Amino acid sequence: MASAVLTASHLSRRFGDRLALDDVSFTLEPGEIFALLGPNGAGKTTTLRILAGLIAPTSGSVQIDGQPMGPQSAPQLRARIGFLTEAPGLWDRLTVRDNLLVYARMYGLPSPGTLVDEALERFEIRDRGDDRAAQLSKGLKQRVALARSLLHDPRIAMLDEPTSGLDPASAREVRDLVLSLRAQGRTILLCTHNLDEVERVADRVAVLSRRLIAIGTPDSLRQKLFAPRVRIVLVQPAEPFATVLRTAGASDVRVDGAVLSVSISNTPLTTPDVVRRLVEAGAGIESVTTEEPPLEDVYLKLLDPEGRAS
């Protein structure tokens, strides 16, 4: 595996008496989409700000491309980061083009006018370039903010709630943009509440609630928390066939009308065994699929292992 683009080691942060972040460590690998999940107040934005060198950790350290983030190195390392803040933060009285131009100059980019034109083209906002930012819809503002955060071609894009408050079409556009950034080899740190979005785009997920509760690919977290199950849709009521499977040794069989859900862990039965037993018992099978719990279930189980919340 290529060396980490960003390494967070044992990050903790206190605000007065309140511990906002407690011993959080992870790495970002080149070209991956890493999602940081957690409830409100879990420390997601604090983590992003520490990683971007905006605030210092009370303890722990951050390295970007192997270089430690500190007061002296922060301005230089920040140039490698594109940061999309939760609010688009556009200057309302300035045009879209002027908003981007200021940032292009701020980063000392050569030919800022040409770069801004290219960004307007890439993010499909060229026709709105001369409009004042105040005139844009929320989705368009978010797109301009994304264009702004990527103007300087950063290696790492940190996106804080990029689809928050957007309609489904705009959210999808932003999601497509995020995927295209990964295709360009950028590393993306996505901070969101939108689990469906994470399910669609993230390579790895970290669940944060002041401490890092879990980290891994969505599938590995699923496997860790939920036993594999197979879902069988029958052409007749399923209840009599549930008994057949229980008798054959299946320990966890659930029935919902014509649908059977069978756990295939901690049991001698494999999926072909289950199907064979059902057919032998005279069941008409319409479909057989592997059951994958949604990431939402994984997330909720991680945050509340005893299931007290539900």
Next chain:
Amino acid sequence: MTRTFALLGKELADLRQNLAIFVPAVIVTCIAVLIPVFVAVIVPAATGERLSESADLEIAVEMYKKDPTMRTLDPEAAIQAYVFQYFLVMLLLGPITSAMSIAASSVIGEKQARTLEPLLVTPITTFELLGGKLLGALLPALAVTVVSMVLYLVVVAFTAERGVFGVLLGTRTLGVVFLLGPLAAMVALQLAICVSSRVNDARTAQQLGVFVILPIPALLLGQLFGGVELTVSVILWISLGLLLVNVGLMWFAIRLFDRETILTRWK
């Protein structure tokens, strides 16, 4: 410096779209220009009583006798020149007011519009950021100074007695307008930036600006009662004092403008 100028460009572009911010400065400048015209020209013309015959202006008559620059003027013109010079410090109110308004709304405006965090993510340093904000408020304040000075001179040229205009074009006037004016405006706007770093409301920042404006009426009263004579050397001493205050305020502003506090406590 590139980042400071980039921010300066943004500040000026933003101001061009928000000219209403100059309204207080325009009103204050108009008052500063009209009061001396009222006292030195309109009231004598309306009452028929010449300034040189007024018992209230004995101090002016005494000063007129001592001041070599006014000896070529007739008594009426000399007293008009005295009045116009006396009220000259009022012209400082225009740049101070505009600097306060711009600086207060500029920093607090960024807070309220949540535009500061994206800016802080760039490699900009606190010094560069405050430099851009400072210049973005100072340059318009200087423009207000020049415009109010030109307006003052035009009014004097058209309304005052012959020779008064020439007296006003002296070193003292230039010192007040081009030395005291910018330095006082800088004190005002740096104070506004300091206050803005700690409060969330532009009005609070502007209200605290009254502490910068207070010395001006004090200076007016000082002249009136004869305790202070705004000679060139007095202007230079006050300027030196303001310069030192500015250096101290810059140091203080950089320390007050704590990125962490701004990001984590601003709501």
